[in-house]
Amino acid sequence: MNRDFRLASLCVAWMGCWIAQPVAAACGVEGESVAVTAVDERGELSLSDGRLVKLAGIDIPPPAGERAVLARAARDALSQWLAGHTVAMRPVLPSPDRWNRIVAHVFAPADFSVTDAGPPASAAEVLVDAGLARVVPMAETRDCDQPWLLTETTARRDALGLWTDPYYAIIEATDSVHLAERAGAFVLVEGKVLRIGHGRARTFVDFGKSRDSFTVTISKRNKDAVEAGGLSLDGLVGTRLRVRGILDTRFGPRIEITEPHAIERL
Numbered sequence: 001m002n003r004d005f006r007l008a009s010l011c012v013a014w015m016g017c018w019i020a021q022p023v024a025a026a027c028g029v030e031g032e033s034v035a036v037t038a039v040d041e042r043g044e045l046s047l048s049d050g051r052l053v054k055l056a057g058i059d060i061p062p063p064a065g066e067r068a069v070l071a072r073a074a075r076d077a078l079s080q081w082l083a084g085h086t087v088a089m090r091p092v093l094p095s096p097d098r099w100n101r102i103v104a105h106v107f108a109p110a111d112f113s114v115t116d117a118g119p120p121a122s123a124a125e126v127l128v129d130a131g132l133a134r135v136v137p138m139a140e141t142r143d144c145d146q147p148w149l150l151t152e153t154t155a156r157r158d159a160l161g162l163w164t165d166p167y168y169a170i171i172e173a174t175d176s177v178h179l180a181e182r183a184g185a186f187v188l189v190e191g192k193v194l195r196i197g198h199g200r201a202r203t204f205v206d207f208g209k210s211r212d213s214f215t216v217t218i219s220k221r222n223k224d225a226v227e228a229g230g231l232s233l234d235g236l237v238g239t240r241l242r243v244r245g246i247l248d249t250r251f252g253p254r255i256e257i258t259e260p261h262a263i264e265r266l
Contacts, residue, residue: 031104031107032089033086034087035047036048037084038079041075043060043078053106054104055104055127056093057092057144058134058148059186061132061133077132078127090106092104092138105122106124107122125144129151129154131158131159131161131164133162134244136186136244137262139259145259145261156170168188180253183247184247186245187246188242189247193241194206194208195209196233196237201219203217203220205233213253214252217255217256218257218258226257226260226262229260239265
């Protein structure tokens with residue numbers, strides 16, 4: 001494990017890098033008290049009653065392959081902090097996902113050894129803060145996405161954790177080679193909007209002039225939700241944006257946007 005990964009893990013373990021108060025206020029911490037017994041290699045929490053919890057709204061590096069060291073850092077950080085303690089869990093979905101995991105916000109005191117340790121911290125944001133996870137906007141986490149994105153920006157600026165790995169580098173919208181290499185992956189892409197087009201069922205935000213250029217698509221049913229975040233799609237021409245999502249290359253590189261915080265004006 002390199003120096004950045006060790007520092008990120010220690011930062012979480014010793015509770016030295018908290019920005020939890022605004023997140024707790026935005027997301028709320030009301031929820032069920034549950035006992036964490038272990039944290040697995042995917043950063044999922046095992047509870048004393050046998051349930052498994054996936055932290056909502058973030059993407060943790062996979063436990064196998066070249067990113068395994070990052071996954072271990074995330075697991076170790078969570079385990080040192082949460083294992084053997086009672087935390088607050090608030091599910092964001094009405095039922096477990098297809099892997100029978102509870103997708104939830106998890107909050108815990110920054111330091112379990114202190115009686116009054118201040119407001120509880122978001123486990124998801126702690127990983128983002130240490131550079132051990134990326135933000136994945138979803139409808140159920142909209143109240144948390146904005147502060148988490150600011151946290152992620154700081155971690156990326158400081159080159160913490162996964163942000164030292166070229167695999168996680170933000171891809172330029174005109175970089176067709178790297179876009180082709182990342183088909184089917186969750187990516188961050190930045191570029192200047194050249195054209196806005198409206199079809200019968202969706203809006204197209206084009207970052208190039210050819211059919212092979214990178215495009216963001218927003219379906220008609222999601223357009224109002226995306227614009228509710230403060231972006232007027234028709235006013236984006238000439239604007240530089242950062243977008244995130246699963247990259248689909250079947251009809252040219254594109255990302256389908258469903259959430260307002262998946263688009264950031266730069």
